[in-house]
Amino acid sequence: MSPVILHLRAETKPLEKRAALTPKTTKELLDAGFEIYVEESSQSIFDTKEYEAVGATIVPEGSWKNAPTDRIIFGLKELPENETFPLVHEHIQFAHCYKDQAGWKDVLKRFPEGKGTLYDIEFLENEQGRRVAAFGFYAGFAGAAIGVKDWAFKIISGDDSADLPGVTAYANEDLLIEEIKSDLKLALAKNGGVYPTCLVIGALGRCGSGAIDLFQKVGIPDENLIKWDMKETAPGGPFKEIVSSDIFINCIYLSQPIPPFISYETLNVPDRKLTTIVDVSADTTNPHNPIPVYEIATTFDSPTVPVKTTVGPKLSVCSIDHLPSLLPREASEFFVRDLMASLKELPERDTASVWVKAKKLFEKHVERL
Ligand SMILES: NC(=O)c1ccc[n+]([C@@H]2O[C@H](COP(=O)([O-])OP(=O)(O)OC[C@H]3O[C@@H](n4cnc5c(N)ncnc54)[C@H](O)[C@@H]3O)[C@@H](O)[C@H]2O)c1
Missing domain, CATH: 3.40.50.720 (NAD(P)-binding Rossmann-like Domain)
Structure with a gap:
């Protein structure tokens, strides 16, 4: 099976210093056979060198937009509202568009327009229906x-x-x-x-x-x-x-x-x-x-x-x-630790319940568009 390729996107929300992957968890996923690209980031509490030291490949800020489509784009917060191009990748992030928030349709429609997929972290649930990771x-x-x-x-x-x-x-x-x-x-x-x-x-x-x-x-x-x-x-x-x-x-x-x-x-x-x-x-x-x-x-x-x-x-x-x-460092560390077991199931995301449920939820909301 070809490895899962994760692309950690630089956060763009003003003042957001947290990151969806930390150097420690990057190492753990690399050891588990993942391939990982990490964007340079002007905001992150983590230094690019910390990711490089554990073996991630460093790529320019914002390079996810033109990255090969077999990469899963991983980030925390919403994408900038002023960008509207269709999204062609699988994305793991908080998108805040399932509860009829103001502008939810504009956020969500970009995924079906580009044949991309959203796995919204807020709705990743284990088999008991409990959220797998929260801040x-x-x-x-x-x-x-x-x-x-x-x-x-x-x-x-x-x-x-x-x-x-x-x-x-x-x-x-x-x-x-x-x-x-x-x-x-x-x-x-x-x-x-x-x-x-x-x-x-x-x-x-x-x-x-x-x-x-x-x-x-x-x-x-x-x-x-x-x-x-x-x-x-x-x-x-x-x-x-x-x-x-x-x-x-x-x-x-x-x-x-x-x-x-x-x-x-x-x-x-x-x-x-x-x-x-x-x-x-x-x-x-x-x-x-x-x-x-x-x-x-x-x-x-x-x-x-x-x-x-x-x-x-x-x-x-x-x-x-x-x-x-x-406390961006510890908050990120704590959060990704909770998410780790689910991330390790990404190679089987077509059958692993946490990802199957997240995809079904995405499709359900796309239908409402
Ligand atoms: N301000 C922030 O930055 C921030 C960040 C993260 C979460 N939150 C919010 O904090 C809230 C709690 O999140 P959480 O992850 O700790 O939830 P949680 O489900 O882990 O804990 C909530 C606790 O509140 C208790 N509770 C519920 N209703 C109660 C009541 N009427 N009286 C007494 N106890 C009651 C529950 O029994 C539970 O122990 C959520 O609304 C979440 O959105 C805010």
């Missing part, structure tokens, strides 16, 4: 880091008029942990050594586990960590436990309408401790958003917005919807 863990991890940062910033600056300054991607996790520990230390020195109480809802999921891991790694004591999931929210909100925590991280997967977790009424109390909310779930525009006290998706440049409370300390929300980009 959740590092979303929760990064969200919790911003949560501690905001809580500490408020104490250290003592200035209610300022919002948490912008943050940029960290070269690796150790640097992030070091910085958060140092913020925490400065804040503890100012507040008499009282650690924040941190409540995570959706604690059993991917994002929730990541949030808890961050809190533990920066040294939040176990007794200050409150881990909630379905059982604890079953009685229905709003919950006073949120208001009496310092940092609240929402990590639930919202699949049905639920009563809100908080409301202005519960927040507007003089003894509120809560100063920081990180809405990792970021169902910002969903009419059933359980955190209905803010309206915008925040960004790394300006990570938080103040909540319009009338009493109690200043309260801010972080609702960044691409949190894993704060």
Whole structure:
């Protein structure tokens, strides 16, 4: 059987430093008999030399467009919207065009026009119907880091008029942990050594586990960590436990309408401790958003917005919807690790259930065009 040929395309979405293949996983696939081409990339957190060192062939940025059609083009994010040429390859990526998103037809129609195929990573599922790879863990991890940062910033600056300054991607996790520990230390020195109480809802999921891991790694004591999931929210909100925590991280997967977790009424109390909310779930525009006290998706440049409370300390929300980009190296590594077993089935993609299902789904949506 001829080897599977993967072509790692350079990401073009602004500020996207993550990559669909890392040097480590490239090596693993090369060892498994794959042939791998990696595009030079001006954005990737990984240096082209790291891929070259493990044996990948380096090719110019954007060269996938004219690559032989037997290559599978592998990327993470959407292709640029301003390009419309027909797509002739098999593509593995997130395309965001199966849920009637704005412009979905323009994105999807390029594949049948060129007789190409889309395997959308968001819908790669194992036989139990569980997603094979998602970025959740590092979303929760990064969200919790911003949560501690905001809580500490408020104490250290003592200035209610300022919002948490912008943050940029960290070269690796150790640097992030070091910085958060140092913020925490400065804040503890100012507040008499009282650690924040941190409540995570959706604690059993991917994002929730990541949030808890961050809190533990920066040294939040176990007794200050409150881990909630379905059982604890079953009685229905709003919950006073949120208001009496310092940092609240929402990590639930919202699949049905639920009563809100908080409301202005519960927040507007003089003894509120809560100063920081990180809405990792970021169902910002969903009419059933359980955190209905803010309206915008925040960004790394300006990570938080103040909540319009009338009493109690200043309260801010972080609702960044691409949190894993704060740690592009580890987020990519973690993600591809989950994807690896499925990638190794690519030689049998005509029969391997994960790829067969993904192709059927693609064909179903093409029919809707
Ligand atoms: N902001 C970002 O950058 C970012 C990145 C990745 C994922 N997300 C979002 O985060 C959300 C969670 O993703 P995940 O991969 O962790 O999902 P997941 O399915 O792994 O975990 C969700 C958890 O929420 C719990 N849950 C669901 N409803 C609940 C409720 N009403 N009360 C308490 N717990 C509840 C579930 O039991 C589960 O443990 C998704 O909406 C996803 O789109 C955001």
